Amino acid sequence: MENFNEIAKQYEPMIHKIILTLGIYKNREEFFQTGLIALWQASERYDQERGAFPSFAYSYIKGYLQTEMTKRNKYEEHYVSVDDDSWELIPDLSCQLPLQWENLNYEELTNKEKKWLMYTVIYGLTIKEIATIEKVSQSAVKLWRSEARKRLRNR
Known part of the structure; x- marks a missing residue:
């Protein structure tokens, strides 16, 4: 594959589109970084004989972000962060x-x-x-x- 910086620049709109498609509205920058990590992993695991890279990258990034969303949702269901002001109300x-x-x-x-x-x-x-x-x-x-x-x- 080519230099990853070039790949990242080329596929940046795709990552933003996937984030929009998945309805991610909180922590967009974190999810964008996670999408870049997924893109890098996709570029490392890509096999030319299995098809075109854009479709492989799209499905890989989307699946990676969905997995990350699931992890975060489970974490938020089990753990609650309380700010200092809220402790005074208890x-x-x-x-x-x-x-x-x-x-x-x-x-x-x-x-x-x-x-x-x-x-x-x-x-x-x-x-x-x-x-x-x-x-x-x-x-x-x-x-x-x-x-x-x-x-x-x-x-």
């Missing part, structure tokens, strides 16, 4: 939790049921996480939960 409940925990009369629970209650209420862990920490099966933790709930309801 009430601080840390001082209230120990008092509520102390007021909870749970003497009738077994040690395992107390562990489930503590892990669930204070640390917000899932059954799978508790099972991993305690090195027991998930069904054992579910049994602890079931028995603890029965005893607390009866009280």
